[in-house]
Each structure stands twice: as C-alpha cells, then as structure tokens.
Amino acid sequence: MSAVLARPAPSTRGATLRTLAAAEARRYARSPVFLAGVLLLLWATATSLGDLDDAGGDLAVVPAACLGLAGVLVGHSLTRSTSRPGDAVRAAPADGALRTAALALACLVPGAVALAWAVWVALALAAADLPVAIGWGRQAGMLATGVVAAVGGPLVGVLVGRWTRFPGAGLVAAVVLTGWTLACTAGLMMTATRWGTLVHLNAPFATWTSADGPDAPPWLAGGSPWWYVAYQVALCGLAATAAMVHEATGARRTRLWRVLAVLAVVAVGCLALACAADPTRVFL
Amino acid sequence: MTVVPTVALTGVTKRFRGTAALDDVHLTLGPGITGLLGPNGAGKTTLLRITATVLTPGAGEVVLFGTRPAGPEQLAAVRRRLGYLPQEMGHPRGFTGFGFVDYMAVLKEWTDRAARHAEVRRVLELVDLDGVAARRVSALSGGQRRRLGLAQALLGDPDLLLLDEPTTGVDPGQRVTLRQVLSRAGERSTVLLSTHQTEDVAALCDRVVVLDGGRVRFDGAVADLVATAAGRVWLADAPDPAARASWRTGTGRHRVVGQAAPAGAEPAEPTLEDAYLLLLGERARTTGVAA
Amino acid sequence: MSTSTGGWHADEDLLSRYVRGDAGPVAAASLEQHLLRCASCRDRIAAHVPVPLLDAAWERVRDEAVAGRPRRLERLLVRLGVPAPDALLVATAPSLRTSWLVGLVVTLVFVGLGAAYGGDRGLTFFLLVAPLVPVAGVAFAYGPDADPSHEAALATPYPATRLLLLRTAAVLAASLPPVLLAALLVPALSWTAVAWLLPALSLTAALLAASTWVRPTVTAAALGAGWTAAVTSASRAADPTAVLAPALLVAYAVLGCLALLVLALRSRSLTTLGSPS
C-alpha cells in the first residue's frame, strides 16, 4: 500500500495572504539594504539627538532616507525576485494580485521600525524639555511624515517592479522620488502664500523648517502637517493599488481601477486641505 | 603514429569552499560519444565547465587538442573548435530564435553575414526549429529553447561538443531527432554528453563515465557497465526491501535490482539503469512504487 | 527610335550579357525599354537569371525577416562606422536598450529639477547621482546578470575583454553626454557640472578592474554605497563639493589609471566564470 500524502487543506484567501505576507516580511527584514538602512538610521539619529532644537520633527528626513528611499530598492528587488521564476510562481494557487498584496503588506516592516524610531525621538524631545513653540500636535505630525515615507518608498519599489522590466528601474524610481522632493523645497524659498505651500507640500516627503539666510532665525513652514500625512497615506494607497492592478484580472481589476480613482480624488483633497491651512511661517 | 586525444584531463580537482566538486579526475576523450552519468551534485557540470575552458581547475592539467590553453591565443584557438551547451542557459531579451543563434555565431567569429546566416539556418534545421525561428525566444516552449541552445552549440560543426543535459524538457520525438544529429556529430567529433537519462546514453554512447562525489566511479564501454548487472536483476511477484532497488512495473510485477534473488523470482535482462543503480549502491537506493 | 515590337527582339547573347551586367549602358537602356513592352523577351530573359542568385536574394530577405529588425542602436552604430558584428554584440547589452535610455532621461529630468531648486541638498543629490550613472550602465552591460547566455558566450573565441570594453565605450558614449548636457543646463551647478566627469570615469575604471574578481553588479553596488557615503559625509561636514577638491581630482585620475592597469594585467580572468552563480 502506498502512503496517502498529506495535502494542505484548501485555505481561504485571507489565510493564504497572511502566510505569503509573513514570508515576504521575513525576506524584507533579511534584505541587506534594509539592514544597512536600519544601522544608518540608528547612527544618524543617535548623533543628532545630542543637539536637538525646537524643530526635532524634521529629523523625519532620516527614516525617510534610510528606510523609505533605501526601501525603493528593497521593494523593487523583492518584487523582481518573486517574478523571476515566472512560470512556477504563476502556476501556484496564490494569484498575482494576492502576491502583490503580500509584498505591499511586507512594506509595513520598515514602517514598524520607523514607528519605533518616532517613539524614541518623541521621548527624547520630551526629555530634552525644549520650549515647545510649535505645539506637540505639529511636532508629532512632522515625525509621522517620516513613518509614512518609510512605508511609501518600498511601495513605490513594488509598483515599479510590477510594471517595468528593466533592472535599473528601482534606482530610477529612487532618483525620481528624491528629485521630486528636492525640487519641491523651492516652495520654501517662495513667499508664504497658499500657492507656495502647494509647491512645498506636493512632494512625497517634505521637511518643514528653513531660514531666510545662513544667519537668519529659522522658521516653520505653513500648512497642515496632519493633512499632509493623510496625503502621503493616500499616495501609499495609490502605489499599492496600482501595483495590484498589474496582475489582477476580470472584475477584480475593474474594482481596483475604481479604488485607484477614489484614492486619487482623496489624495488631491488631502493635499488641498493641507495647503488650505494658514500659510504663515512660525519663527522658532 | 600516436593520435592526440581531443581532451586529456589529468588529476583535475576543483573545490568550492572546501567541498570537492571534482577530485583527482583523469579522463581522455577521442572522437565518439561519451555519456556522463552521476547523481545530482556529482560534479558533471563542473567537469564540463572545466573542459569548456570557462572554469579553471584548482589543480591538475587540462589539455585540449594537444595544447594547454594558457595564453589568450591558445584559448581562442581551442574555443574556435568547441561547442558548449551549459546546463542553465538564458537568452538576452528581445531576440528571435534566429537572432539569438545569429548573435552566438557572431561571437564565434562568423563575420561574413551571408555565410553566417547560411550556417544559422543549417543548425536550426538540424534541431528542427526552422519553423519557429522567427518567434521571440521568450515565446518558445521550454523544450524549443533547449533545442535552440543545442543549435548554438552545433554552430560551425565543432570538433569538441560539450552538452550539459541537452535533452531535458525535450519531447520523445525530438529526442530521437537529436539522437540522429548527435550520432552524426559523433562520427567525426568528440562529444561529451551529461545526462540523467540512461536510455539516451544506452542509445547513443559507446562509452560511459560515471561520476560520484567528484570521482570517476566507472569509465568504459556501455556494454561493460551493463554486463556488471548480469545476474542481479529479477522480476518478482513482491517488492524486495533488501534489494538495492525494487519497483512495481506497468505489468504488475516487481523489478528487483540487488545482490540476491528473491524467492520465486525469474532473471531479467539488465539495462544500463540497473547497472548504474548497482554501481552507485546505497547512494542511489530507492524503494518505491512507480505507476 | 521605333516603338513597334514587330521586328527586333533581343537575342540570347544580349539577354545573358544584360543579366550578367556587362551589356554596356546604351544597350542595357534600350533593352530595358524593349522589355517593358515585349512579353516574349520577358519570358526568355527569365531563363538567363541564374537560380542560385534568386534563391540567395530570397534567403537574404527571409533571414532579415526571421532575425528580427536590427535594433535602432545597432543600425546607428553601423552608420557610424562600427563593424556590423560588433554593433550587434554591443546593442545586446541591457543598459543600451531603449527602456534603459528612457530611464536615463527620467533620471536626468529629476536630478536636474532637484539640483536646480533643491539648493545645497540638490547639489549633493547631483554629485551623488551623476558619477554613478555610467557605473550603473556598465554594470548592466556585461556579465552573468546582464547577459543570461554569459556562460555560453564565454566558451566562444570572441575576446571577453574586447566585448567588455566595447560595451563600456558604448555605455559611456550613451550616458555621459546627456548627463553633461543636463548639468550644464542647471546654472546652480557652476564648475561642478564638468568636474564630476573625473570621478565618473575613475569609478567606471574601478568597476572594470574589480569585475575581474566579482560580477559587475556586485562591484557597482559596493562602489555606489562607497560614493554615497563619501558625498553624504562631505555634505554633512560642510560642503558636498569637497569630494571634488583639486587634490582628490588628482587622486581620482591616479586611481583610474591604476584600475586600468589592473584590468590589463588581470584581463585573463575575464575569460572564465570568476564566481559562477
């Protein structure tokens, strides 16, 4: 008699997604680029916490670069490496959209690290007992932009990995995000109007403090940090949904397109609300 | 008059981080087809890579066509006379089947366009791919891609043909076609063919080399290897757990390969596969049920 | 000249001389006139056209169709005087394909935007990216990651060093001028817009030298990380353009020359799988 082979019981989509997402998250956490980014994050933060000033929230640029920007490369390479043995993976029971969803969930790994980082910095700010001129709400909002950027970068990597096939696409995406972000700092040079805020805040990541000259007093840009965070989250949703559209078929694809349209409207709305807030600058 | 062997390996050893992929291999090859058998990880690919000059041995000497390919000129001279199909062969993106073989032909110094195209057409016809040569490589089936790799190795009718598992994924009809191509090539050239298909070796080769753990376990005529299994293969009514291997055949009887005859068994004609299983002994031990 | 077809017909000798191409211009022209109007001569001339010639022409047409259209780059290279076989080999590199060039243009647009409007950080950004553009291009022009048939290609007599250098030259020719152009369009960059060329070339030379030990993509990643560390630490310290200090520029030149020397001495190891996958 031959032994009866144990077959996995047919699982629900949710269970499959959880298993896949856990596997992808482990792969993400083991990626050398991610680990190097975490080390860099720890080092850069530790060296900056010594001379904290009132705008400690702008430290968010550190996770945005170390986790978000580096995450573009990680997300891209993870996506490419799952699609390489094409036929074998395509034939597996989990369909493409599900695998993309799992990859998108794995992008929460750097988000979790960034969240821990934000708590660390917030505690350090509280301990430093600075004169809080800008209020804790704003400060926390600024820190949150870094957390969202740490998730958004990898999502863009997944998106690019799904839709393009050439090997350097991850690098190009990282450059595009950086260039876009830097170009938007031009908004800080403009006069403090709502249009200036729009130029400043349409970036995927924004820093908030600047000064009118090397020796001039620093100020905090206008606009609403929390509506800006909402705009960033909507961008993340757009990236994840657009990545899933690539593999989806039939009714699911139509539904994803609809979600994409809704998210686009939401993103524009959040950006408008972020810019609609008082554009005047707060001197620190 | 002494004939210079096409391939002469003496004491070839190759280690990867401590583990020996090849361990003191001595091998001399002349015209004709030699089959290379061995379990996974035996060192077949490593041996072919070293013979194809794409890997340098850690120790030992490789002499091809009577020269040691040391300098760039000798290396190029040797490579002009060899065709190599690696075990894993991808294709650059965007090529048609014809375009890919054409690309390889350029690398093999066919500079004249008309002559090159004629040669590409010839090898594509040999492997029976002329019908689909205009398709993108990415649109070809796995077996068609394998044959495309073989076509590339056949360019210029090389004196030394090194094929690493050329028949994986190729359908039985095409396998027979390829056997015809290879047996014709073997009349003039030296062909070394690694495979897991003992029936290919039995059908094609006059000589067989069995590698195991980086060492040569057998080197001789196919008939001699088969003869080692004489009297050690039976057909019985029940499986024999004590045998090297036993499995249920399609007729419902059990083929038993081992040292001692099970009760009520009648002797059977040994095949190359039986001899291979016996040679490798425990390492190739299998007891199972085949449909 | 008579337009009637009644009297004269071409004789066999003239027809065969015409087909061979040595009937003389005058006779050939009048014969062509005549053939246009005379069906019987047209029939007879067909017998003079050698069959192999027709077959060869047909096969050439078929091969062109079957081989696929040569890439735009390949045609361009041939027009520039590169021998056709070399042009084919060069154009196969992934980093010379259209998608890569599109990626380069997108990169340059955003690097330019960042450099133009991003102030000091924009300058750092430019310094970071510009010298790495050719490095990335070369990394994806040669080796097992760029060419899935690398192992089979190695076993051919075509010199590996020549292939590497040809593709490197093509990548440099395709990527340096656009980056330079983009840099010159951004006034904020001043002399940095030109000075980056030296580290770019030196890093590329280092990549070539190191590719005799490890695969180019791995080296490129290491060089990219090192260059990023250098530029960002210079930027954090005070001034990102410190990486272009005159003393360093000399060092880049020296290092680049040393790297080329290493490549020349070790080119033999390009002909085998250094660390096979």
Ligand SMILES: Nc1ncnc2c1ncn2[C@@H]1O[C@H](COP(=O)(O)OP(=O)(O)OP(=O)(O)O)[C@@H](O)[C@H]1O
């Ligand atoms: N590049 C490499 N790096 C490290 N180890 C290697 C490498 N190539 C081969 N080996 C090891 O050398 C041994 C022989 O490998 P080889 O590929 O030659 O086996 P093979 O006989 O071709 O196996 P198969 O039948 O599976 O193709 C194996 O143990 C393998 O793990």
Ligand SMILES: [Mg+2]
């Ligand atoms: Mg093998």
Ligand SMILES: [Zn+2]
């Ligand atoms: Zn006439």
